[in-house]
Amino acid sequence: METHPSRDDPVGLDILKVRSTPVPKDVDFGEVLETYATPEMERKVLWKLDLFLIPLMGFCYMLQYMDKLALSQSTLFGLTEDLGLKGTEYNWTSAVFYFGYFAWSWPSSYLVVRLPLGKYLSIAVFLWGGILMCHAACTSFSGLMAARFFLGVGEASIAPGFALITGMFYKREEQPARQAAWFVGNSIASVIGGVVAYGIGLITTTSVNSWQLLFLILGAITAAYGFVLFFFLPDSPATVKCLNKNEKAIALQRTLKNKTGVMDTGKFRWDQVWMAVKDPQTWCLVLYTLCVNLCNGGITSFSSIIINGFGFSSLKSLIMQMPLGAAQLVFLLLTSGFATYVKSSRLFMMMLNCAVSVIGMALIWKLDAGNQAGRLTGLCLGAVFAANIPLSLSIISSNVAGFTKKSTVSAMMFVAYCVGNIVGPQFFLPSQKPSYPTGIKASMSGLTLGIFFLICLYGYYTWENRRRDRLYGSPRQLTEAEELQDEFSNKTDHEIESFRYVL
Template identity: 65%
Template sequence: MEKSQQEFLTYNEKVPYVANEIGQDASIGEVFEYQASPEEERRLLRKLDLFMIPTMGVCYMLQYMDKLAISQATLLNLRADLGLVGSQYTWCSAIFYFGYLAWSWPTSYLIVRLPLGKYLAVSVFLWGGVLMCHAACQNFAGLITARFFLGVGEAAVAPGFGLITGMFYKREEQPARQGAWFVGNCIANIIGGVVAYGIGHSASDLQSWRLLFLALGAITSGYAVFLFFVLPDSPATASFLTPTERTIAVQRTLANKTGATETTPFQWSQVMDAAKDPQVWLLVFYTFCVNLANGGLTSFGAIIVEGFGFSAFKSLLIQMPMGLSQLVFLVITATIATCIASSRIPVMVLNVIVSVIGTAMIYTLDDDQKIAKMVGLCFVAVFAVNIPLILSIVSSNVAGVTKRSTVSVAVFAAYCVGNIVGPQFFLASEEPVYATGIRASLCGLALGILFLGLLFTFYIWENKRRDSKQGQVVISDLEGVVAAQANKTDRQIPGFRYAL
């Protein structure tokens, strides 16, 4: 054991550490040698769930409410007040993702080099401030500028939360936890319309849509201050844990074999490894395709609902079932993915199939069947609950800190491009039906099913190939720690097997 530890320390001098009872640093050997009892680990898991999940979930809820605000503002007369004509609103929707995309690659570097929790908190604070700036917009130029920088502010949040979940939870625990903080997205869908409805009926000399941006932005920036002090950078520095709990938390992280828990040098070789990895491209293609639907329906959903025959204010309220349908399928799929082995990708396929059915309902049903079309729109929203499952696949199946951050950013870059391209099919001349946009969404969702099938097949084939070449390799815990903390990638660790 001493030799293996010495080899590790020679390879990577920035070993992860935890503070022990007398305030000194514990080496990797001390962390590994501490044997936590099952009861201690259960208590730690409960503590992590009660602190980490709500902290991230509330933040993600605010993020999605902020993102929905542009769609809700259209029903509060934003387009008329700013004189938006033709495709200008479409570009105000798409430009958000240009900002997101522009900052994605700097984020992949910064989340490796900077304290992760602090970086995310600052990002949240800035995005809240930029959202408040929306209220000062007087024309198309001002709005499109604000939307671009809002995308910059939000670029780090979801990839960062995915990395944090991978730091604190075992591979088999991650699908449920990724899904748990994503509940914030569903709640935002449920209450976002109510909030906008209340603001729209408030007695104020300020235009309702301006008040909406000010209120949501102020809440988000205020929450960022809380995040700055409580969101940990790693298990080894989590202030809400005792020194012994930090030791156990780091030990659990090491067992994942997916990378170090501390900031590490950015390795370009791992970027090249990601570029050559088939799983990365399949994840990227899937994400791009399904977000053709997301880009259009997020920005034009309120207009589509109004086109079903509902009034503007009723359209705000009637979108609540979309969030409820997401919540139901999120609970179902996260439970299945956690309780049944090798089920993550199959349940993702199920979610996309439900969205395909919903899109087909919107496209084929007659205009007088508005209730049935609204049910279809609720089904369309279901594919979005695959986001936490995608993040859990990245955190479980991509080893190496730089590679994992690069893949996370690549997936979210594909998310951005899909959301940029998608709204271009929602032609202003087709409002409120948007037949071309619905067809493009349907095609994107169908292709998403194809790429998920290919990803599932690749994982099975690669696992069998490794088994046939090396046998049923079982790496000892210490060897796994050394491989992971040496910051090797999944393609460089012989005993690594992909989770399905």
């Protein structure tokens, strides 16, 4: 058997050049497919990947959400008074973060194809940590606006990048659980973020204010973690450090049936961009994301103020954010676990989470101001929709094929995420502080529309799968060589006849 097959050999060693990354030279991929990819070996590789990748991404995502919460928490430490923020200026300091996120979404979709993915994400984490520390130096509204904009630029690549990594290493049926696993960091941040901020608030010093100390400590931790990711976060299955050379080949072989194009040549294909723009599933996902983030923008930015309005003290309001994270975590585990083990249930679980959040928002809106426990319960349930983020990312990684198309759809979805988070806080009128009834009603409307677009997406997937069955027949079982050919071709989901959408 040849040690270095030619590029014309579809099952040869050169096929392992994932994203132009050097291949282990003493591994013959064809031999690995035939000999080493036993079920026991696959389980061992999967276990190693879970223990290595999930904690790396989960801790990073925890830091990201803690950094987002920092602005809301800093208002309880006197940030608005120290910087002289008036009227709707705080609303805009929250919204401008997503302008930065928006501005960088498209360049990021290009760079993740052209650059080593793990290195690119680690540098982004380091820069975002440094920018967060710069918040402590702000002395005016304009300075804070600039810091928030560039923080959005720094964070824009993280979630889409992690979704691409998940798609590279895991089978389609494995992805909901793994997307949820690293997204658990978001829920943990909600649980412990308030405790961390509470502890920082107890530090007494005359040199810096408590809100400045909050930004400095969280930013330093995040920047330091960027170095950890630089050395350990892989660019592709060929560079993951926890596997030996044969296991790297098996890690790639496991995902061939995905047909979603992890085998990329490093070229940005404009024809796939156009396919993404024309695809109905893209617009269902984009419109869903836009609508539900009307709620996200308000809850993330104003949760501390809303809880404070329930009658809690400033420091206790930080502690009372913990139940929000706990509710997210419970529904995240329930719905993602159900979607992993029950076929065709992902979209139904997303609808369920949105419906629970609508009920929560209705409780905040309708319960009497003196019903502290009931309104706090409503806020906890209102945050449950965030458990949909890993499920929506798994929809992209499972149902969008072609590396450029996948990165384009991710970018469009995160543009919608930004627009929703920019518009959402504007409904939280300063004159209605701290109950914000207009903002609560806008959040309910967005969540309800989100359910509608999920129903549209379910209908489209069902119709398209049936259309393909009529046109091409039921998907047949392909050989590994044929699976490899599909993967190496970097075709989109519309170009692969055997591709069927998961629901």
